[in-house]
Amino acid sequence: MSLPRIAVDAMGGDEGVRVMVDGASMARRRHDKFKFLLVGDEARIKAALEDHPAMRSASEILHADEVVEGDEKPSRAIRRAKTTSMGLAINAVKEGECGAAVSAGNTGALMAMGKIALRTMPGLDRPALAGIMPTLGEQDVVMLDLGANTECDARNLVQFAIMGAAYARIVTGTATPRVRLLNIGTESIKGTDDLRDASQRLTDATGLAMQFDGFIEADKINRGEVDVVVTDGFSGNIALKAIEGSARFVTDLLRDAFTSSLRSKIGFLVSRPATELLKHHLDPNNHNGGVFLGLNGVLVKSHGSANAKGVANAVDVCARLLENDITQRIAADLAELGEDTLRHGANGGANGNGSAASSEAEAAK
Structure with missing residues (x-):
């Protein structure tokens, strides 16, 4: 089976080239049919590959002199797209040299360059950033948009629901995912x-x-009662940060409680299996890899602070989406829905087109 290569921006992220290469190599062991294009400083990439002979034989290196900085404005990053590791990785997807790209770099720059270089799929107004979060149920929950579009109309939300359901079918294996819109009631x-x-x-x-089940409130997102939560990027990003902050609060609170006294330390030893399970469940590295759904190509964002395991999960997302042809699935679902349904309602086609223009403007800021 011949599969398209995955481009890895080896210079993105806080932990450096070695972590990106270690993570990509770890992912390759799960998906050994894939080849890789490692983009960045050639000397540093070669040094990192010395510990991974199988990865070295499956990879090509594309040298890039420059890196998109973490605080760089998207507009400047766009102008430097032809010389930065992030820009060259995305361009490899645009030119058909790779089917997917993954980066742990500047999110705004990645979103902006991805939108301009890859463009949205036919029939879609905007791409959306989708992420996976843990739940109390047997399956994780897919949530989108997590920050790509601050303002969305009804047409955008319907399209996000279609994209999110297609993504959920791949990552959760659920044939008919339960979909809800985030609301205040x-x-x-x-x-x-x-x-x-x-x-x-x-x-x-x-x-x-x-299965569209209406609305869901924010306190139910992680209860395991839904497979896909759909919202605009403004609300979605706030909800995501609140959930992540609550998770850190709980883990910090437990750590402080278990180290407050000798009795507490003994209690920690007794309850360690349970706390280790909690730590594993809340570790963001285990759910790493946000996807810009709706582009003509797969583009995945890894956490900047991800370790090798987290990077491996982000690359794993790329591989699974390519193996299951996510773009074809979304296109088929859009065709099934039909343009009449998208246009239905007071906020029909004119607003949808305006939203697309607005999204492009946001990306260029």
Whole structure:
């Protein structure tokens, strides 16, 4: 089986080239049919590959002199796309040399360059950033948008639901994912006009491989009652940061409690198996890899602070999406929905087109 290569921005992230190469090599052991394009400082990449002979034989190095800085404005990053490791990795996808790219670098720059270089798939107005979060259920939950689009209308939300469901079918194995819109209440009268409009369109739609269950409140996101949570990027990013902050608060609180006295330390030793399970469940490295869904190519964002295991999970996301042809799945679901459903409602086609223009403007800032 011949699969497209995966481009790795080896210079992105806080931990340096070695962690990116270690993580990519770890992922390759799970997906040994893939080849890689490692983009960045050639000498440093070669040094990192010395510990991974199998990865070395499966990789090509593309030298890049420059790196997109963590605080660099997207507009400047776009102008330097032809000389930076991030820009060259994305361009490899654009030119068909690779099917996917992964970077742990500047999120805003990655989003901006990805939108401009790869463009959105036909029938979609905007890409959306989707992530995976742990739940109390048997499956993780997919959530989008997590920050790519601060303002969205009903048409955008319907498209996000389709993309999120397609992604969930791949990562969770659920044939008909349960999809809900994030809202301030579950009653049909709650929320903005766009939320209620999107809910009605999804309720009326037929033939989609999803179960649309209306609205969900933020405190239920991680309960295991839903497979896909859909929202605009403004609300989604706030919800994500709140969940991540709560997880850190709980782990810090437990650490302080277990080290406060000798009795507490003894209690920690007794309960260590449970606390280790909690630590594993809340470790962001185990759910690393945000995907910009809706582009003509797979683009994955790894946490800047990810360790090798986290990078491996991000590369694993790339591989699974390529193996399951995520773009074809989204295209098929859009065709099933039909343009009439997307246009239905007070916030129809004109708003959708305006949203696309707005999204491109946001990317160039």
